[in-house]
């Protein structure tokens with residue numbers, strides 16, 4: 395077992411070890427050296443996107459029938475982890491190019507929709523998933539964006555916020571409340587839109603974020619946005635159960651988000667491990683102080699546990715014929731990993747003393763970056779509800795009187 399990377403006992407195949415080493419090399423030589431600048435300039439790192447695409451690290455999960463390499467989720471997770479060790483932003487881009495909205499389109503889309511989305515991610519587009527609204531965060535089903543049937547297609551009106559990649563993504567998967575010709579509500583559906591092509595799709599204010607500053611979090615506005623029937627993503631059970639089906643696709647994104655947190659923590663741990671051997675106080679390396687040894691031991695335990703949960707959740711895709719990872723495993727992985735990673739990065743920063751608090755040190759950036767993962771993509775509180783509902787085999791309504 396290595397002291398930081400995935401242990402060989404994980405049973406990675408030779409091909410997976412090869413993917414992991416190739417990703418590690420790209421991360422260390424190309425992505426890492428640019429990470430501070432991406433954070434400082436708050437610019438979307440197009441050169442990193444190009445590097446990922448050239449290395450074959452976008453569209454990894456696209457099947458061979460659609461021109462992709464047909465890699466597993468775990469293969470993609472290995473790449474995301476390596477990117478996030480050195481740059482959380484690039485880790486997130488790798489998630490969305492492999493296991494975000496793309497998973498929903500590959501699972502539910504028509505042949506034409508699958509081809510369209512596959513083409514985008516294989517070229518490095520990071521599709522945006524547009525669910526959250528100012529009045530509908532954790533209570534996502536209370537969204538007010540509406541899609542009214544007009545002829546064969548729909549007209550969408552509404553506004554989403556905190557949409558990752560808004561303004562840089564080309565492909566958008568937008569969730570909306572669906573109404574038929576007579577104004578009767580049918581459920582929640584997914585609609586595809588393409589930046590610069592779909593009239594009525596525009597972008598508003600960008601959030602000034604604490605971390606992960608190289609990816610815009612933006613308002614996405616739909617104003618009389620007309621989509622033809624070919625852009626309606628209809629889950630197998632139709633609009634009535636469409637929301638549950640579409641949210642299932644989020645299990646993929648949750649595994650990806652957990653992996654970015656894991657990568658950030660693993661990267662921070664590696665920096666701390668090196669530093670404690672080099673830094674001397676009281677005439678000896680600080681690694682010789684038991685106070686820090688136990689911190690390192692705790693960090694390694696949390697990392698290995700987080701890695702086990704995350705890889706297991708990634709491997710659950712396909713079990714029982716599901717195109718997505720298991721909901722409870724994905725939630726467990728994201729809860730544990732996001733919370734443990736905050737602790738690990740914080741402890742790594744502590745070991746650096748004042749140097750950890752300097753903006754010259756990557757840990758300052760990693761500390762801000764890792765804080766997000768208990769919030770975005772389902773908060774740690776909401777995900778506990780997902781896990782509890784599985785354990786208790788109960789639907790756990792959160793609304794009063796329901």
Ligand SMILES: Cc1cc2nc3c(=O)[nH]c(=O)nc-3n(C[C@H](O)[C@H](O)[C@H](O)COP(=O)(O)OP(=O)(O)OC[C@H]3O[C@@H](n4cnc5c(N)ncnc54)[C@H](O)[C@@H]3O)c2cc1C
Nearest residue numbers: 523524525526531532556557558769770771772773775792
């Ligand atoms: C960096 C970032 C990127 C994001 N990217 C996207 C994106 O690309 N697309 C998208 O659609 N959304 C995105 N989001 C939005 C994200 O999914 C929401 O922020 C999240 O679902 C929580 O919603 P909220 O912020 O409105 O918090 P609220 O729902 O208002 O929650 C506030 C607090 O109350 C708690 N809470 C709420 N309900 C319950 C309950 N029933 N039980 C216990 N506690 C509860 C929450 O856990 C939280 O602590 C992103 C968010 C961030 C920070």
